[in-house]
Amino acid sequence: MSTAVTWTVATLAAYAAALWLYRRSGHHLLCLPVLTGTALVLVALALAGTAYPVYAEATDLLRWLTGPAIIALAVPLYRQAALLRRMALPLLGALLAGCLASVLGTLLLAQGLGSPLPFALSIAPKAATMPIAMAAAERAGGLPAVAALAVVATGVLGTLLAGPVLRALRLDDATTRSFALGLVAHAIGTARALQTHPDSVAFAALAMGLNGVSTALVIALLARWL
Amino acid sequence: MMFLKDRVPHARRVAGWLAAALLLAGLQWLGEALVVFLGWPLPGSLPGLLMLLGLLALRGGVPRGLDEVTTPLLRHLMLFLIPSVAAVGLYGHLLWQHAALFALAATLVTAVTIAVTGWTLHRLMRGRQP
Numbered sequence: 001m002s003t004a005v006t007w008t009v010a011t012l013a014a015y016a017a018a019l020w021l022y023r024r025s026g027h028h029l030l031c032l033p034v035l036t037g038t039a040l041v042l043v044a045l046a047l048a049g050t051a052y053p054v055y056a057e058a059t060d061l062l063r064w065l066t067g068p069a070i071i072a073l074a075v076p077l078y079r080q081a082a083l084l085r086r087m088a089l090p091l092l093g094a095l096l097a098g099c100l101a102s103v104l105g106t107l108l109l110a111q112g113l114g115s116p117l118p119f120a121l122s123i124a125p126k127a128a129t130m131p132i133a134m135a136a137a138e139r140a141g142g143l144p145a146v147a148a149l150a151v152v153a154t155g156v157l158g159t160l161l162a163g164p165v166l167r168a169l170r171l172d173d174a175t176t177r178s179f180a181l182g183l184v185a186h187a188i189g190t191a192r193a194l195q196t197h198p199d200s201v202a203f204a205a206l207a208m209g210l211n212g213v214s215t216a217l218v219i220a221l222l223a224r225w226l
Numbered sequence: 227m228m229f230l231k232d233r234v235p236h237a238r239r240v241a242g243w244l245a246a247a248l249l250l251a252g253l254q255w256l257g258e259a260l261v262v263f264l265g266w267p268l269p270g271s272l273p274g275l276l277m278l279l280g281l282l283a284l285r286g287g288v289p290r291g292l293d294e295v296t297t298p299l300l301r302h303l304m305l306f307l308i309p310s311v312a313a314v315g316l317y318g319h320l321l322w323q324h325a326a327l328f329a330l331a332a333t334l335v336t337a338v339t340i341a342v343t344g345w346t347l348h349r350l351m352r353g354r355q356p
Binding site for chain 2: 011012014015032033034037038041042045052055056059062063065066067068069070071072073074075076077078079081087089090091093094095097098101102105106109110113115119120123126127130131132134135136138139140141143144145146148149150153154157158161162165166169171173175176177179180183184207213216217219220223224
């Protein structure tokens, strides 16, 4: 019981410090609280000589809260539903194409490189928002922690690549850019869309929510068949 | 801070929070039971998300208590993920071993995904008002 309290409080403290650093850095991408917070926790675990399984069990409550937080994503998604009703066909078409390109592209690449399936399944949900990607990877037999890193790498690179790629293909209107940012780079891309195209940020938020749901469904279907 | 001028009695607001928290926990439990029952390799929170979406659509709006409970939950989502991400310490060697896949998936597949998404949306929206 006391280890549970100690490590839950330690995690809260690490998160508070990470959040402070993130704000101080002007919301720098490499200072995302989940990265610096985890780094602080790893340092604390090493200093205390505590093994990860002990820490994982001690922080059961925090990990359980991920579930209700994923369910809570229904609220922002519901608020963008009017947009979806107005342009259902183009948005759902682009969602399906982008989702399949990301998941199947990763799995094909893994097969080409001869990587083992559990590792491939951990990286495949990388375009989904982190809690959904981690939960989807875990249920498919992958490693949630690896999924989390792939999600961050994809979010940062997708945010950087979206502009140049779409410009090169002459597809660079505000709606397309925002939707692509939300789909491929989840919350990080949506935050960027809010900075650069505030009028069309709803497309990014919608794409992020929809791709989280559809990536989890596609991974679940594939995991049953592979 | 933003609810100072609020006329709703305090007890009713707390009841709204409790109801929202119970709803989220109930949906989590129900979703978990559903995926176990059906044997789908799906996170239980996902059917929970879809059920909440359905409930909101039926009701035609977000109840205030639910809004006030989900906002901080979503804002501090990364806190709940830290304990799971910390497992990465166990997989350092594995990541190093498959660094090529990780790097190519993050760059190449991401660029292809952006191109495919952008191209499809652009084609399907031709002639429509954004």
